[in-house]
Amino acid sequence: MGPIAMRVVADLGASHGWRLQRAVLDDGREVFAKIAVDSEVFASEVSSSGAFSAEAAGLRWLGEAIAVPEVIEAGPDRLVLSWVAEEAPGAVAAERFGRSLARLHRAGAGSFGAPWPGFIAELPMDNSPVAGWPEFYGSRRVLPFLRQARLPARDVAVVERAVERFAEVAGPPEPPARIHGDLWSGNVLWSGGSGVLIDPAAHGGHRETDLAMLALFGLPYLDRVLGAYQEEWPLAEGWRRRVPLHQLHPLLVHVVLYGGGYRDALMNAVRRVLAL
CATH class of the missing domain: 3.30.200.20 (Phosphorylase Kinase; domain 1)
Structure with a gap:
């Protein structure tokens, strides 16, 4: 055909x-x-x-x-x-989206990773399963893009120190969540009274990753999204402090794709991780 x-x-x-x-x-x-x-x-x-x-x-x-x-x-x-027919975002739609995002995450995954090769934009990602999220995040998301980022050696060393602390600062262990994986605001279309997800880098990951990326570049009515999410499936204590941890990968992706203009934001997030 x-x-x-x-x-x-x-x-x-x-x-x-x-x-x-x-x-x-x-x-x-x-x-x-x-x-x-x-x-x-x-x-x-x-x-x-x-x-x-x-x-x-x-x-x-x-x-x-x-x-x-x-x-x-x-x-x-x-x-x-x-085709997704877009409409203006609103508080009610944001709350509905927050609840549906929590249900998506709760649907779960068989492992941290995915059974298909991953991509984020045109960049390949290794989705090979890893038993624990800190190990998955370090070996499959942060370190591969760190090697591509062409950062000064001193910056690379600082990021590597942060990776060594992932298990210590990741918070309570959680089972693999079914996550979008590239959930910046441009990948949420408002339609049908809620948010519709597009352009995923989907895999079994940590649910805080999607929420941290929504915060990275801003989403309309994010406070309403988060409030409704918390009502549907409360997040573990300390999740707000861990936002920079989950932003390391997308910031590294931006350094790889668009250059050193994102270096300061990346290194600021790294310093906050080291301070956890």
Whole structure:
């Protein structure tokens, strides 16, 4: 069976080596499509199809517990999803989103990691399972991106010291949560009276990771989201102090993707982790 037929109605620009399009299928459904156009942004051994496959797998997995776009096609050169009609955020929608996010996390995962290769933007991530979250976070998320970040040796040494403390500062052990994995505010679309998750780097992780990333770049009505989340599934004592810990990985990703402009924010978070 070949690719589905669709008529492009709007070009939405480019991001991470693919074109973004709004289109209509023959049956009238509106869809969102990512089209691979620039393989040069990928490492030589990685193709855009890996990123598309990872996103599709993550959406289907998250969709077992929360509203996400339907995966209509996931091929080597494009990913086609159901269109999400956006609306303005509001306090009630934020509270509904907070409760649904808690239910998503509570759906759980079989391990820390995932059975598919991971991606965040165009960067590959190792999702191989690890028994405990501190070990997973250090070996699968922080250290691999630290090696790519081209930071001065003194900064690398400080980050490595923080990694050595992960088990000590991670808080009470929790079972693997079903997390989005790249939950900045741009990956939450407001629709249908709640938040709809897009562009996941989904895996079994720590639920505080998603909440810390929502705080990293700001989300409308975040206090309402967090309040409703706490009512649905209270967080462990001290979770606010651990926010910088969970922000280390996304900040390292930004250093890798966009350069040293994020170095100060990263090192500030590292110092706060070392002070825990």
